[in-house]
Amino acid sequence: MQQALTLDQLKLQQQRSKRRRGVVYYVGVILIAAFMLYPVVWLVASSLKAPDEIWTNVASLIPSEFHFENYAEGWSGFGGITFATFFRNSFIVAGFGTLFTVVSSAIVAYGFARVKFVGSGIWFSIMLLTLMLPNQILMIPQYIIFNQLDWINTFLPLLVPKLGGDVFFIFMIIQFIRGIPVDLDEAAMIDGCSKTGIFFRIILPQIVPALVTAAIFSFYWTWEDFLGPLVYLQDPNLYTVSLALRAFADTGSVTNWGAVFAMLTLSLVPVILIFVFFQRYLVEGIATTGLKG
Amino acid sequence: MSEPIATLPVSKRVDEAASEAASQPKRRSRGFKQNNAVGYLFISPWLIGFLLFSFIPIAISLYLAFTNYDLLSGGEWTGLRNFERMFTQDIRYGRSMIATFKYVLLVVPLRLMFALAVAMLLNTKRRGVYWFRAAYYIPSIIGASVAVAVMWRQLFGPQGVINAIAQLLGFDPINWLGNPDTAIWTLVILAVWQFGSPMLIFLAGLRQIPSELYEAASIDGATSWQRFYRVTLPLLTPIIFFNLIMQIIANFRVFTQAFIVTAGGPLDTTLFYTLYLYRRAFNDFQMGYASAMAWVLLLIIGFFTALSFRLSRYWVFYETKEG
Amino acid sequence: MSRRHFKFVLLALTFILIFSLGSAVLAQDATEMRLVWWGSQSRHDRTIAVVEMYEAENPGLDIVYEFANFNDYWTLMNTQAAGGELACVMQQDYAYLSEWARRGLLAPLDPFIEQGLLDTSTIDDTYLEGGRVDGQLYGMNLGSNSQSIILDLDAFEQAGMDLPDPQWTWDDFEQVATELHDKLGIYAYGSPDLGDDQIWTAMMVSLGVNPFNDAGTDFGYTDDQPIIDHFNRLLRLQEAGVIQSYEEIQAAASTGPENSPIVTAEAAMQYQWSNQVVAIFSAAGENRHFKLWPMPRPEGARSANYLKPSMFFSIPEACEMKEEAAKFISFFVNDLEANEILFAERGVPVSSGVREHLQPMLDEVGAETFDFLERVAADASPIFPPNPPGYNDIRNNVWIPLFKEPVLYEQIPVEEGMAIFRSEAQAILAGNE
Known part of the structure; x- marks a missing residue:
C-alpha cells in the first residue's frame, strides 16, 4: 500500500516535471521563432504600405493604411x-x-x-x-x-x-x-x-x-x-x-x-x-x- | 602522415585527403571488390556534365589568369604580372583578404554551433514542431533579396531596433553600418541568423541515428547530456564534417550579403574576396586579373579543406570503419 | 551490370535529346531585331508600349527586347559582348560609352544621319555633343540631364531665409548651410555625400579645364587645390554637424534615393541628377515642396552645370540590321505619340518638337525638371569629353577607397589623400598610352 502510493506520487512528480519542461521548451522555441519570423512580418507589412509610408515609416510592422493594390x-x-x-x-x-x-x-x-x-x-x-x-x-x-x-x-x-x-x-x-x-x-x-x-x-x-x-x-x-x-x-x-x-x-x-x-x-x-x-x-x-x- | 603539409601542392593534398575519404572501403577488402565499370557508370552523370560544361570554362579561366583579358577585347599573355600586382601593389586586395578571413573565422563556428543547437531542439516529436522548423528556416529563404538589404539596414540603423534595445540596456547607440569597426558584425549576425541550411542537414542527420541506440543508452541510465555526447555527437560526425567543409567553402566565397547590404563598405571593411573579384571583372573590365584572384582563392580554400580532411581522421566516425 | 544501369543512361540521353530538339525548334527566327535597356517597372512598361506601337507601324519587323536593372544590365552586356552576341539597339551610359566605342564595339551613327534614316533636324547640337567620341557620334542622347541641388522650400521658409543666388559659390553654400542648420537644428545637407567623383569633374569643368587630357593619358589639370579646399570644407561642415557626416550617410537604411534624409525631412538640401528627382519627389509625398537649384561653383568660376545625356541608344557593330536599328532610334527620339508614352522618363527629351509637345501635359515634377534644365542651359558650361578608358577603375579603386573614404573618415589628411589619388590614378591613366 505504502509502496504503491509512492509509485503513484513518483509518476505524478515525473509528469509534472515533464509538463514544466514542456512549458519551458515552448516558451523558448516561440521566443526564437519570433526573431525568425520578424522578416516575414516586416515584408508583408511593407508590401501593404503606401509608397511614401514604406520609407518614412520603415520600422513599423502595421501599415497605417492597407494598400492591396500593390x-x-x-x-x-x-x-x-x-x-x-x-x-x-x-x-x-x-x-x-x-x-x-x-x-x-x-x-x-x-x-x-x-x-x-x-x-x-x-x-x-x-x-x-x-x-x-x-x-x-x-x-x-x-x-x-x-x-x-x-x-x-x-x-x-x-x-x-x-x-x-x-x-x-x-x-x-x-x-x-x-x-x-x-x-x-x-x-x-x-x-x-x-x-x-x-x-x-x-x-x-x-x-x-x-x-x-x-x-x-x-x-x-x-x-x-x-x-x-x-x-x-x-x-x-x-x-x-x-x-x-x-x-x-x-x-x-x-x-x-x-x-x-x-x-x-x-x-x-x-x-x-x-x-x-x-x-x-x-x-x-x-x-x-x-x-x- | 609525417611529411609537412605545406610542402605539397594543394591539389595533391586535397587529392590524397579525398581519396582517403572517398575510397574509405579499401581498408576493408571483404565485400568491396574493385569494380571500375560500375564505379564510372555511377559517377558518369557528374563526369559527363563536368567534361561538357565545366572543364573548358575552368581551363579558360586558368589561362586568363595569366593575361590582361578585359572582357571586351582579347587579352595578352602577361605571365605572373597579375599575381605580382595582387600581392605587391593592390591595397584593396589586402583589405579584401582581411575582411574575408575575419568573416570566415567568425561565421563558420558560430553558425555551426547555432545550427546544431537548434537542430537538437527541434529534433523531437512534440506537437507543432513542424511549424517551428518552418519558421526557423524562413530567414534562410528570404536570404538574398533586396528586402533583406532594406530590412537589415533599418534594423541596425541609428533609429533601428538593435539600438533601441542597446539603449534600453543602458548602452550608447552604435552606428553599426557607418562605423568601419562594426559594419562586418551586421553581416556576421545576418549569416548566423540564416542558419537554416546547416540546421536542416543536421536534422536530417539526427533522423538517421537509430533510435535503438538512444533506448539502449537510456536503459544504461545515461543522462541526456551523456546521450548527446556518447551517441549523438559521434554518430553525427560525418554530417558535422560535411557542414564544416561546406561552411568553410561557402563563407570564403561569401558574396551576396555584402553585395546587397553593405556594398563592401565602409572603408572596404566588408569588401569580401568574391565581391572584389566580381567588381574587378564586371565593373572594371579586368577579367584577367579577376581570374588570377579566383585561382588564388581556390588555393586558399583548397588548403583549408585539405587541412580539414587531414584532421578529420581524428574525430570523424564512419560506419564503414567499424565492422 | 544490371539492366537498371542502362535505364539511367537511357534516361539521361533522352533528356538531352528532347531538350536539344526543343532548342532547335525555338532557335528558328524571322526578322528579329534585339533591343536592350535598363530601368525599373515604369520604364519597362513605357518602352514595351512604344516597341509594340512601332511593330504595328512596321509589319514584318519583330523586335525582341530584354531589360534589367542597371547593375544586372552591365553584367549581362559584358557577357554578351564577350560572347559576340550584342543586340541591335542597346542603351548606353556616359560612363561606358567611350570605352565601348574605342574598342570597336559600337557603330558610328553619322552615316545614318547622312542617309536620313536618323532624323536629328529638331535636335540642337549641344544635346548630341555628349554622344561623340573622337569626333564621331556613337550614342543618341535619349534625355538631357544636369546636376542639381534639391532645396526643401518648406525648410527655407521655416528658417525665414531667402533662396540662394542661383550662381552661388561653395562659400555661399557653406554659409547657407550653416545658417539653415543654426535656425532649424536639422542637417542642412544629408546624402549622397558631396565627395562624389562627379562633383570633382564638374568642378574642373567650371574652372575651365578638362578632368583628363585629350589622349586620356594624364589629368587635364595640375592644380589640386580646389579639390583640397572642397574636402576641407566638407570636413569642417561635418565636424560642426551642419551636414551629415560620412559615417552617418553610410548608415542610411537604403542606399537609394527613396529614403534619403530630404525625404524624411532630416535634411534641407540634397545633391541629385535631375532625372532622378522624380523618385524623391514621389517618395516624399504631395504636401512637400522642392525646387531644383544649380550646383555651387568655386569662387570666380563659370557655371558648374553642364548638360549630360542621361543615357543613349547605341548600335553595336555586331548588329546585322543597322539601318532598321537607326530607324527605330529615330522614331524613339522624334515621334510625338511615342514620346507621350515615354513621357520624359529618361530625362528631358532632346528634340525641341517633342519638348514643346509635352510641355502642356507635364505634372509638377516634370514641369520643374523641364524648367530647371532650361534655366541651367542658359549659361551651362560645355560638357567635357567622355571619360578615358580606365575611368571606372580610377573611380572604383582609387577615388572612393583610397581618397574619399579615408579622408572623410578622417584617417588621413586631405593633402595626403590627394597625393595618393594623383599618383595612383596617373598609374592607371598611363596604361592608355
Missing part, C-alpha cells in the same frame, strides 16, 4: 507580361532542376561512397575543387559554350547541367551513405544483390532524409538564382520570378517599392510550401521505421 500593380509585371508567366517559368526551372539534381546526385554519391574504382579519389577531389572556384569567373566561358550550342534564350543552359548533379548534394549524400553500416550491403551481396540492387533496396530507403534536404535546398537555390536566368534568358516571356523581381528596382529611376515587396512576398510562398510539404519526410525518416538490422 499586389495588383506588382502582378501586372512589365508591358503585359504578368507574374503568372514568371511563376510558370520558375516552376519549370526549379521543378525539373530539382528533380534532375537530386536523382543524379544520389546516383553519383553512391558511386563515390560504395564502389571502389580506379581514380575515385582524383575525381572526388576535382569535384570538390570545382566548388571552390568562384562561379563569377566561369560565367563568360560557359555563356560562350551555350551560345555555340544555340541554347541561349531557352531553359536548357539552366536545366541540362543539373543532370550532372550538384557537388554540394553529392558530397552531402556521400556523408549520409557512409553513416550506414556496411553489414547491410554485405548481407545483400551474399543474397546475390548487385551494386545497383543494393543502391535501390538498401541505400535509397536509408538516405530519404538526405534526399529530402537536397530537394528543399535545390528547389530554393534554383528558385532564387537570378544570374543564370539573367545571362541565358533573353525573352521576357521566359524570365523567372527572381529575375523579374530584380527588373523592378533600379537605383537611377523610380521604383515601385510597394509592388516589389508584394511580389517578393508572393515569391516566398512556393518555397515555404515546398519546405512544409517535404519536411514531413524528414520526420518520418527511416530511422524510426526500424529497417536497421
Whole structure:
C-alpha cells in the first residue's frame, strides 16, 4: 500500500516535471521563432504600405493604411507580361532542376561512397575543387559554350547541367551513405544483390532524409538564382520570378517599392510550401521505421 | 602522415585527403571488390556534365589568369604580372583578404554551433514542431533579396531596433553600418541568423541515428547530456564534417550579403574576396586579373579543406570503419 | 551490370535529346531585331508600349527586347559582348560609352544621319555633343540631364531665409548651410555625400579645364587645390554637424534615393541628377515642396552645370540590321505619340518638337525638371569629353577607397589623400598610352 502510493506520487512528480519542461521548451522555441519570423512580418507589412509610408515609416510592422493594390500593380509585371508567366517559368526551372539534381546526385554519391574504382579519389577531389572556384569567373566561358550550342534564350543552359548533379548534394549524400553500416550491403551481396540492387533496396530507403534536404535546398537555390536566368534568358516571356523581381528596382529611376515587396512576398510562398510539404519526410525518416538490422 | 603539409601542392593534398575519404572501403577488402565499370557508370552523370560544361570554362579561366583579358577585347599573355600586382601593389586586395578571413573565422563556428543547437531542439516529436522548423528556416529563404538589404539596414540603423534595445540596456547607440569597426558584425549576425541550411542537414542527420541506440543508452541510465555526447555527437560526425567543409567553402566565397547590404563598405571593411573579384571583372573590365584572384582563392580554400580532411581522421566516425 | 544501369543512361540521353530538339525548334527566327535597356517597372512598361506601337507601324519587323536593372544590365552586356552576341539597339551610359566605342564595339551613327534614316533636324547640337567620341557620334542622347541641388522650400521658409543666388559659390553654400542648420537644428545637407567623383569633374569643368587630357593619358589639370579646399570644407561642415557626416550617410537604411534624409525631412538640401528627382519627389509625398537649384561653383568660376545625356541608344557593330536599328532610334527620339508614352522618363527629351509637345501635359515634377534644365542651359558650361578608358577603375579603386573614404573618415589628411589619388590614378591613366 505504502509502496504503491509512492509509485503513484513518483509518476505524478515525473509528469509534472515533464509538463514544466514542456512549458519551458515552448516558451523558448516561440521566443526564437519570433526573431525568425520578424522578416516575414516586416515584408508583408511593407508590401501593404503606401509608397511614401514604406520609407518614412520603415520600422513599423502595421501599415497605417492597407494598400492591396500593390499586389495588383506588382502582378501586372512589365508591358503585359504578368507574374503568372514568371511563376510558370520558375516552376519549370526549379521543378525539373530539382528533380534532375537530386536523382543524379544520389546516383553519383553512391558511386563515390560504395564502389571502389580506379581514380575515385582524383575525381572526388576535382569535384570538390570545382566548388571552390568562384562561379563569377566561369560565367563568360560557359555563356560562350551555350551560345555555340544555340541554347541561349531557352531553359536548357539552366536545366541540362543539373543532370550532372550538384557537388554540394553529392558530397552531402556521400556523408549520409557512409553513416550506414556496411553489414547491410554485405548481407545483400551474399543474397546475390548487385551494386545497383543494393543502391535501390538498401541505400535509397536509408538516405530519404538526405534526399529530402537536397530537394528543399535545390528547389530554393534554383528558385532564387537570378544570374543564370539573367545571362541565358533573353525573352521576357521566359524570365523567372527572381529575375523579374530584380527588373523592378533600379537605383537611377523610380521604383515601385510597394509592388516589389508584394511580389517578393508572393515569391516566398512556393518555397515555404515546398519546405512544409517535404519536411514531413524528414520526420518520418527511416530511422524510426526500424529497417536497421 | 609525417611529411609537412605545406610542402605539397594543394591539389595533391586535397587529392590524397579525398581519396582517403572517398575510397574509405579499401581498408576493408571483404565485400568491396574493385569494380571500375560500375564505379564510372555511377559517377558518369557528374563526369559527363563536368567534361561538357565545366572543364573548358575552368581551363579558360586558368589561362586568363595569366593575361590582361578585359572582357571586351582579347587579352595578352602577361605571365605572373597579375599575381605580382595582387600581392605587391593592390591595397584593396589586402583589405579584401582581411575582411574575408575575419568573416570566415567568425561565421563558420558560430553558425555551426547555432545550427546544431537548434537542430537538437527541434529534433523531437512534440506537437507543432513542424511549424517551428518552418519558421526557423524562413530567414534562410528570404536570404538574398533586396528586402533583406532594406530590412537589415533599418534594423541596425541609428533609429533601428538593435539600438533601441542597446539603449534600453543602458548602452550608447552604435552606428553599426557607418562605423568601419562594426559594419562586418551586421553581416556576421545576418549569416548566423540564416542558419537554416546547416540546421536542416543536421536534422536530417539526427533522423538517421537509430533510435535503438538512444533506448539502449537510456536503459544504461545515461543522462541526456551523456546521450548527446556518447551517441549523438559521434554518430553525427560525418554530417558535422560535411557542414564544416561546406561552411568553410561557402563563407570564403561569401558574396551576396555584402553585395546587397553593405556594398563592401565602409572603408572596404566588408569588401569580401568574391565581391572584389566580381567588381574587378564586371565593373572594371579586368577579367584577367579577376581570374588570377579566383585561382588564388581556390588555393586558399583548397588548403583549408585539405587541412580539414587531414584532421578529420581524428574525430570523424564512419560506419564503414567499424565492422 | 544490371539492366537498371542502362535505364539511367537511357534516361539521361533522352533528356538531352528532347531538350536539344526543343532548342532547335525555338532557335528558328524571322526578322528579329534585339533591343536592350535598363530601368525599373515604369520604364519597362513605357518602352514595351512604344516597341509594340512601332511593330504595328512596321509589319514584318519583330523586335525582341530584354531589360534589367542597371547593375544586372552591365553584367549581362559584358557577357554578351564577350560572347559576340550584342543586340541591335542597346542603351548606353556616359560612363561606358567611350570605352565601348574605342574598342570597336559600337557603330558610328553619322552615316545614318547622312542617309536620313536618323532624323536629328529638331535636335540642337549641344544635346548630341555628349554622344561623340573622337569626333564621331556613337550614342543618341535619349534625355538631357544636369546636376542639381534639391532645396526643401518648406525648410527655407521655416528658417525665414531667402533662396540662394542661383550662381552661388561653395562659400555661399557653406554659409547657407550653416545658417539653415543654426535656425532649424536639422542637417542642412544629408546624402549622397558631396565627395562624389562627379562633383570633382564638374568642378574642373567650371574652372575651365578638362578632368583628363585629350589622349586620356594624364589629368587635364595640375592644380589640386580646389579639390583640397572642397574636402576641407566638407570636413569642417561635418565636424560642426551642419551636414551629415560620412559615417552617418553610410548608415542610411537604403542606399537609394527613396529614403534619403530630404525625404524624411532630416535634411534641407540634397545633391541629385535631375532625372532622378522624380523618385524623391514621389517618395516624399504631395504636401512637400522642392525646387531644383544649380550646383555651387568655386569662387570666380563659370557655371558648374553642364548638360549630360542621361543615357543613349547605341548600335553595336555586331548588329546585322543597322539601318532598321537607326530607324527605330529615330522614331524613339522624334515621334510625338511615342514620346507621350515615354513621357520624359529618361530625362528631358532632346528634340525641341517633342519638348514643346509635352510641355502642356507635364505634372509638377516634370514641369520643374523641364524648367530647371532650361534655366541651367542658359549659361551651362560645355560638357567635357567622355571619360578615358580606365575611368571606372580610377573611380572604383582609387577615388572612393583610397581618397574619399579615408579622408572623410578622417584617417588621413586631405593633402595626403590627394597625393595618393594623383599618383595612383596617373598609374592607371598611363596604361592608355
